[in-house]
Amino acid sequence: MTLAAATNENLAEISNVLIYSAMAVYTLAFFAYIAEWLLGSRSKVARTASALTPAAEPRKVPAVTVNQAGGTAVLERPKVVVRAASGTRDVPDGPGAHGGDEQGDLYGRIAISLTVLAFALAFGGVLTRALSVERAPWGNMYEFNITFSTTAVGVYLLLLALKKNVRWLGLFLTTTVLLDLGLAVTVLYTESDQLVPALHSYWLYIHVSTAILCGAVFYVGAFGVLMYLFKDSYENKLANGGRPGTFATSVLERLPASASLDKFAYRVNAAVFPLWTFTIIAGAIWAGDAWGRYWGWDPKEVWSFITWVAYAGYLHARATAGWKGRKAAYLALLAFGCWLFNYYGVNIFVSGKHSYADVGLGALQSVGF
Amino acid sequence: MSDTTTDTTPATGEDQDLGAAGAQLSTAPREEPPNLPALGVVGWARWFWRQLTSMRVALLLLLLLSLGAIPGSLIPQTGIDETKVADFRDQHDILAPIYDKLGLFNVYSSVWFSAIYILLFVSLIGCIVPRTWQFVGQLRGRPPGAPRRLTRLPAHTTWRTEAEPEQVRAAALDLLKKRRFRAHVVGDAVAAEKGYLREVGNLLFHIALIVMLIAFAWGQLFKSEGNKLIVEGDGFSNTLTQYDDFKSGNLFTNDDLVPFSFDVKEFTGTYERSGPNKGTPRTYESEVTYTEGADGARKSALIEVNKPLEIGDAKVYLVSHGYAPVVTVRDGKGKIVYQDAVPLLPLDANVTSSGVVKVLDGYRNPDGKKEQLGFNAFFVPTFGGSASGTMLSQFPALDYPVLALSAYHGDLKADSGIPQSVYQMDKSKMKEFKDAKGELFKKLLMPGETMTLPNGAGSVTFEKDIKEWAGFQVVQEPGGGWALAGAVVAIAGLAASLFIQRRRVWVRAVEGPDGVTVVEMAGLGRSESAKVPEELGELAELIYDRAPGAPDPRPDDDTTSGPTDTDTDTDPEAVPAEGAEQQ
Ligand code: HEM
Numbered sequence: 001m002t003l004a005a006a007t008n009e010n011l012a013e014i015s016n017v018l019i020y021s022a023m024a025v026y027t028l029a030f031f032a033y034i035a036e037w038l039l040g041s042r043s044k045v046a047r048t049a050s051a052l053t054p055a056a057e058p059r060k061v062p063a064v065t066v067n068q069a070g071g072t073a074v075l076e077r078p079k080v081v082v083r084a085a086s087g088t089r090d091v092p093d094g095p096g097a098h099g100g101d102e103q104g105d106l107y108g109r110i111a112i113s114l115t116v117l118a119f120a121l122a123f124g125g126v127l128t129r130a131l132s133v134e135r136a137p138w139g140n141m142y143e144f145n146i147t148f149s150t151t152a153v154g155v156y157l158l159l160l161a162l163k164k165n166v167r168w169l170g171l172f173l174t175t176t177v178l179l180d181l182g183l184a185v186t187v188l189y190t191e192s193d194q195l196v197p198a199l200h201s202y203w204l205y206i207h208v209s210t211a212i213l214c215g216a217v218f219y220v221g222a223f224g225v226l227m228y229l230f231k232d233s234y235e236n237k238l239a240n241g242g243r244p245g246t247f248a249t250s251v252l253e254r255l256p257a258s259a260s261l262d263k264f265a266y267r268v269n270a271a272v273f274p275l276w277t278f279t280i281i282a283g284a285i286w287a288g289d290a291w292g293r294y295w296g297w298d299p300k301e302v303w304s305f306i307t308w309v310a311y312a313g314y315l316h317a318r319a320t321a322g323w324k325g326r327k328a329a330y331l332a333l334l335a336f337g338c339w340l341f342n343y344y345g346v347n348i349f350v351s352g353k354h355s356y357a358d359v360g361l362g363a364l365q366s367v368g369f
Numbered sequence: 370m371s372d373t374t375t376d377t378t379p380a381t382g383e384d385q386d387l388g389a390a391g392a393q394l395s396t397a398p399r400e401e402p403p404n405l406p407a408l409g410v411v412g413w414a415r416w417f418w419r420q421l422t423s424m425r426v427a428l429l430l431l432l433l434l435s436l437g438a439i440p441g442s443l444i445p446q447t448g449i450d451e452t453k454v455a456d457f458r459d460q461h462d463i464l465a466p467i468y469d470k471l472g473l474f475n476v477y478s479s480v481w482f483s484a485i486y487i488l489l490f491v492s493l494i495g496c497i498v499p500r501t502w503q504f505v506g507q508l509r510g511r512p513p514g515a516p517r518r519l520t521r522l523p524a525h526t527t528w529r530t531e532a533e534p535e536q537v538r539a540a541a542l543d544l545l546k547k548r549r550f551r552a553h554v555v556g557d558a559v560a561a562e563k564g565y566l567r568e569v570g571n572l573l574f575h576i577a578l579i580v581m582l583i584a585f586a587w588g589q590l591f592k593s594e595g596n597k598l599i600v601e602g603d604g605f606s607n608t609l610t611q612y613d614d615f616k617s618g619n620l621f622t623n624d625d626l627v628p629f630s631f632d633v634k635e636f637t638g639t640y641e642r643s644g645p646n647k648g649t650p651r652t653y654e655s656e657v658t659y660t661e662g663a664d665g666a667r668k669s670a671l672i673e674v675n676k677p678l679e680i681g682d683a684k685v686y687l688v689s690h691g692y693a694p695v696v697t698v699r700d701g702k703g704k705i706v707y708q709d710a711v712p713l714l715p716l717d718a719n720v721t722s723s724g725v726v727k728v729l730d731g732y733r734n735p736d737g738k739k740e741q742l743g744f745n746a747f748f749v750p751t752f753g754g755s756a757s758g759t760m761l762s763q764f765p766a767l768d769y770p771v772l773a774l775s776a777y778h779g780d781l782k783a784d785s786g787i788p789q790s791v792y793q794m795d796k797s798k799m800k801e802f803k804d805a806k807g808e809l810f811k812k813l814l815m816p817g818e819t820m821t822l823p824n825g826a827g828s829v830t831f832e833k834d835i836k837e838w839a840g841f842q843v844v845q846e847p848g849g850g851w852a853l854a855g856a857v858v859a860i861a862g863l864a865a866s867l868f869i870q871r872r873r874v875w876v877r878a879v880e881g882p883d884g885v886t887v888v889e890m891a892g893l894g895r896s897e898s899a900k901v902p903e904e905l906g907e908l909a910e911l912i913y914d915r916a917p918g919a920p921d922p923r924p925d926d927d928t929t930s931g932p933t934d935t936d937t938d939t940d941p942e943a944v945p946a947e948g949a950e951q952q
Contacts, residue, residue, distance in 0.1 A: 078526040078890075078913055080906040274863045281856045289675045292594070292686040292844045294852070295585065297449065297477050302442040309435040313428055315867075319397055320424040331432075338435070346442070 011132035016185075018125035019146060023181050025118035026174050032111035033097070033171035039107060040099030041250045091235060093256040096167050111170055112160065118174075119157060122150040122181075138208050141347065145184035149177045152216035159220070165264070168255055172223055203286035210279040215339060217272040218311075222336035224265030225329045232258040232326060262329070266318060269332060273311055280304050303342035310335035390516040394871055394895040396500035396507070396568060398424055421488070422495035430489040437485050441476030444468065448475055490582060497575050504568050512562035514555030515875035519891035522875075524902035526909050527889045532916035534886050537878035540915040544908065545874065558877035567895075570865025577859035584851035592846045593617040593625065599633045600693045600710045600838040606630035607683065607843060627681040627845065631659035634669075636690055636837040640765050648719055648765055655687050655839045672841075682845050689840030691715045691722055694748055694772050695832035698728050701825045706731040706742075710836040713748050714792050719762035722748045725794045726774070726829075729783055735825045741781045743794045744829065747773040755813075772831045775811035776802040776822055802826065871895050874908060878916075885919050888912070 098104030126147050130137040137143045156173050159166045234252040237244050244252070255261065283304065288294035295301060314335055317328035420426055445453035454474050458465040472479030519525050530537065538559050545552040545561040552561035595612035597605050605611055607629050634656040641649045654673045660666065661680055670678050677684040691713055698707035706728055713722035728742035749762035752771040757763075760773065780798035783789055802810035802823055812820040814831040821828045872894040881887045890912070892905035 078528045078888075078906075078909045078918075080524055080526045080902045080909065081520075082524050082902045270867045274860055274867060277856075277863060278860050281860070284856075285853075286675075288849070289677065292677070292684065292688070292842045293846065294849065297441055297446065299442040302438050306435040306438050306442075309431055309438075313431040313435070316424065316428045316431060319395075320428050322425065323428060 008132045011128045015125045015128035015132060018121050018128060019181065019185060022118045022122035022125055023178065023185070025114055025121060026178050026181070029111045029114035029118055030171070030174045030178060032107050032114055033174060036097045036104045036108035036111055037171060037251075039101045039104030040097050040254060042099070042101055042104075091257040091259065093165065093260050094168075094252075094254040097171065097254055099254050108167065108170070111174075112167070115153065115170065115174060116157060119150065119153045122146065122153070126150050136205050136208065138212065140188075140190045142184050142188040142190045144212070144343075145180055145188055148212050148215055149180040149184075151212050152219050153177055155213075155216045155220050165256055165260065166220075168227075169220065169223055173220075203282055203289065207279060207282040207286050210275055210282065214272050214276045214279055215343065217268055218276075218336050218339055221265050221268035221272070222333060224261055224268060225332045225336075227255055228258055228261035228265055229326065229329050229333075231255050231261055232329075234258075262325070265329070265332065269311065269335075270315060273315065276308060276311065280308055299346050300342065303338060303346050307335060307338040307342055310338050390513050390522075390873065390875075391893055394873070394893070396503045396572075398422060398496060398500070418495065421492050422499075427489070427492050427496065430485060430492060433485050434489060437476070437482050440473055441482075444473050444476070446475055446477070448477065486582070490579060493575055493579060497572060497579075501572055504565075504572065507568075508565065511553050512551055512560040512873055514560050515558035515877050515891075519875060519877060519889045522891035522893050524893075524905050525889065525891035526905065527887065528909075528913065529881065529885050529887055529919045530913075530916040531919045532878075532886055534878040534880055537886060537888055537912065537916045538876065541876035541878070541912050544911055544915075545876075548908070550874065557879050558875050561874045561876075562872070563874075564869050564871035566865050567869040567871045568866075570862040570869065572862070574859050574862030574866055577855045577862055581852050581855035581859065584848040584855060588618075588846045588848035588852070590618040590620040591625065591848070592844070593621050594842065594844045594846075596688070596840060596842050598689075598712055598838055598840045600712055601633055601635055601836045602710075604630060604632035605841070612843075625845065627683040628663055629659060629661050629665075629680045629683065631657045631678075631685070633657050633839055636839045638690060638765070638837070650765070653687060653690060655690075682847060684844050686842045686844065687839055688842045689715075691720060691838055691840075692748055692750060692767070692770075693836040693838045694746070694770075695834050695836060696726050696744075696746075696772075697830040697832060698726070698732070698742060698827065699830075700732050700827045701735045703828075706827075710838075711746060712791075712838045713746060717761065718765065720750050720765045721760075721762040724748075724792045727781055727783070727791070727794065729781060732827070734778065740778050741783070742827075743777040743779075743781055743796075743799055744774045745777075745794065767835060770816055770835055772814045773811060774814065774820065774829060774831075775809050776829070778802060778826065870900055872901050872904070874905065876908075876912065886916070888916060 096105075096108070098108045126137050126143075129143060129146070133139065137147050153173065156166060156169055230248075231252050234244055234248060235258050256264070283301070284294040287296065287298075287301070310331065314328055314331040317323035317331050323331075445457050447454050457474075461468075468474055472481065476482050516522070520527070532540075534557065538554055538557075541559045542552050542554060545559060548563070550561035550563040551565075552559055554560075593615070594617070595609075595615040597611065597613055599605055607626050609615060609623050609626065636653075636655045638653050639651045641647050641651055652673075654671055656669065656671055657678065658667050658669045659678065659680065660668070672678045672685060672687045674687055677686045679685075693710035693712040695710045696707070697705060700706050707726070711724055711726050713724035715722050724746050726742075726744040726746055732740055732742055734740045747760060748770070749760065750766060750770050751762050751764035751768040753759050753761070753763045754769075763769075777794070777796060777799040779800045781789075782795045782798055789795065804810045804823065810823055814820060814829075816831055816833040816835065819828050819830040872892060874892050875890065877889045878886055890905060890909050892901045894901035
């Protein structure tokens with residue numbers, strides 16, 4: 001065994017340790033988020049309810065204020081008043097998982113710090129894995145999974161850093177990331193190794209890295225859509241005079257208003273749609289170099305296309321009367337389902353060129369894309 | 370704000386005013402209920418056209434398209450893998466004919482799939498043309514004047530100032546123009562609009578989709594694709610007759626083939642030597658020399674797996690490889706009747722290969738009669754050793770090559786007129802050579818070894834020099850450049866369409882009853898975005914600096930409420946953020 005190979009194995013070892021450590025820290029973060037939600041349930045926020053129950057007091061529309069402090073005439077600058085569009089419920093956003101509870105907020109902050117730490121560990125794990133194989137870390141399902149979940153958390157932390165209202169996502173995200181990593185280290189684990197020649201191309205790097213990024217953003221968007229659907233039916237129920245269960249009330253009251261969730265989901269999905277378009281085109285260019293045709297209706301290509309058309313359908317639906325709101329949201333979930341199937345389903349159930357053992361060109365099996 | 374409902378309140382008075390302000394913020398087709406048309410062919414035709422070019426039908430067609438694409442990914446397709454289709458037919462004798470009728474073995478060229486996308490693209494064209502005209506009209510026109518009550522808009526602000534109304538309007542006009550709004554004064558207010566690029570991007574995106582589709586269809590019609598297996602040292606010139614197999618689009622003619630020729634000098638393959646992925650290929654490359662045209666200069670090139678050789682419109686891809694042992698066959702008198710490299714087809718990842726050696730001419734059997742010889746050949750580049758009990762190769766490189774031959778003589782029926790595979794032997798008129806036990810005569814040979822056929826029938830030598838062959842695919846697909854250009858425009862247009870916000874801003878300045886100027890500003894965007902109020906605030910600050918606030922006329926009040934609306938939720942007059950709906 002050469003010296004280089006030995007260092008590489010060491011690096012692969014380090015990568016594994018880092019991934020396991022990240023999982024441990026994610027687990028701590030998970031419990032901290034749980035604590036945040038539990039402590040938050042103590043406070044009885046019911047802004048949505050008070051906004052929507054028929055008996056609720058008519059709220060004052062925020063009005064233009066020109067303040068005057070005594071006679072010294074210190075004039076305030078003009079304030080922009082924003083009002084809800086007609087037909088839209090004017091519901092305030094929930095306070096977040098901690099529900100305004102101070103201790104809950106503290107645990108939430110701890111959870112986020114832990115998430116940052118876990119992300120750093122996982123990122124190190126992905127990086128050392130990449131170094132150990134001297135290539136990008138997505139040669140097989142294991143590597144794809146660890147890279148994907150790390151990217152998803154990265155997207156979440158980035159949104160947080162940009163001061164977007166996404167803190168409520170924490171618990172859902174860490175839960176699924178833990179599941180994803182668990183799956184990766186148990187079922188999908190593959191010893192580090194290099195790529196077969198068909199995978200050597202810089203278009204691959206572009207194609208797969210944008211695919212992973214798109215997936216991570218779509219993932220976050222799908223969460224927004226899902227929460228929108230829950231919150232929207234909650235608000236509908238309240239508006240119609242219904243009485244949602246206490247658990248639903250406790251959880252949903254703390255989420256942003258359905259209109260905000262809907263907007264969040266739309267922005268996230270719309271922002272990444274051009275990148276997804278680019279990903280497919282980069283894939284076509286790569287296929288053109290590798291296989292002699294840029295589009296061949298291979299199952300992976302077909303499902304990328306279906307995903308693309310489904311997201312285009314979602315964007316259209318939002319501009320089409322009778323399709324806005326819930327129906328468009330279902331389309332967005334469907335579109336994300338297509339993305340998931342493209343990644344897991346096609347790799348597992350359908351055989352095609354992306355998982356081929358072609359005559360002479362050897363196995364390109366177990367490749368994410 | 371998201372608008373989960375459409376405002377369908379009948380337009381009256383003030384409402385109409387607001388409606389005009391929000392109108393034409395986009396060129397999306399108007400939503401119409403699918404009412405049945407008045408009688409008459411023209412009426413029906415118009416109705417049908419309206420339906421086809423409506424957003425609702427476009428959306429349904431999009432969903433149908435994605436639905437229709439699914440079966441092609443689950444059912445074997447003739448265009449992708451014919452043998453799988455054949456297997457499927459063998460296994461499902463009830464389903465297969467039904468699938469055939471439905472075109473499910475070639476979904477993407479089936480009538481129904483074509484119908485979906487052709488309808489979608491007709492709808493798209495029917496949508497783009499009027500939208501483009503409408504947009505040109507909007508560019509020629511000017512932003513609509515301010516609605517009567519700016520406080521009804523999704524974002525607004527107001528303050529009182531000592532500045533004259535004209536001064537305020539001039540300042541606002543100046544500022545908005547500097548900010549690249551299209552602005553003009555209408556009555557007592559400045560009307561401004563920005564973000565037309567959004568619409569341009571959206572139209573370009575949809576047009577680019579059409580360009581891509583046409584480029585793709587063009588490519589399919591004029592495409593050609595041929596395969597050729599070439600042993601090291603041999604050559605190829607790009608004419609139809611030289612291909613092992615050849616496919617082309619419906620409009621392709623033989624003259625379309627780019628003239629060139631090339632020789633394969635050497636093929637190199639290396640493989641992972643250890644670890645869990647032992648045996649997976651690491652490099653594949655082929656050194657070639659080629660000439661463009663009938664008599665161009667000879668150049669050399671290296672063709673790798675992801676790096677095709679491009680000659681004019683043609684691309685030469687390296688797609689497969691295998692071994693071609695050199696075999697010499699002598700007759701009973703020792704005369705060489707056959708000496709050639711025999712390309713064998715790989716059966717597995719370790720290049721266990723099989724094929725046939727056919728001696729068609731020149732052989733006479735010990736009785737002096739003309740006969741043909743045939744040998745079934747089985748080759749492994751790395752033999753597991755006779756103790757391993759397997760004849761399967763252990764590694765793809767030439768570590769321990771062994772050739773196994775079994776021998777036949779008789780008539781290969783090569784002259785029957787039916788094209789024969791070079792990798793298969795028609796044994797119907799062939800007799801086995803027998804060994805001492807009366808069984809089929811066969812032998813394992815190491816490089817350099819010779820096996821002697823029974824009864825002085827001759828000998829076969831497995832030469833030491835084992836050649837490799839490379840399989841090439843030559844593809845010509847015109848329209849690629851157009852498709853790429855379309856793709857680039859599509860992405861740029863899409864980004865413009867999704868990231869640019871088209872919005873209007875109005876600034877009204879009028880003298881209040883007490884002689885102090887009241888400034889009102891409002892913003893309206895087409896799609897949901899927090900940017901409209903943000904931008905409005907920024908603009909307001911800047912105008913405020915040039916028209917500073919005046920004290921409130923009623924000093925007792927701490928706060929003055931603007932027009933008090935307590936009925937926001939049911940306010941029929943408010944303009945939804947996506948005002949475009951209200952036409
Ligand atoms: C080939 C199929 C089509 C695809 C992939 C597609 C895709 C898209 C996408 C991604 C958007 C951006 C959404 C946005 O700006 O919010 C869009 C917008 C739009 N599309 Fe299409 N489209 C297709 C066909 C059509 C057809 C047939 C029509 C005509 C009925 C149409 C009309 C529109 C309009 C009016 C918009 C702008 C909507 C708005 O103002 O928000 N599209 N399309």
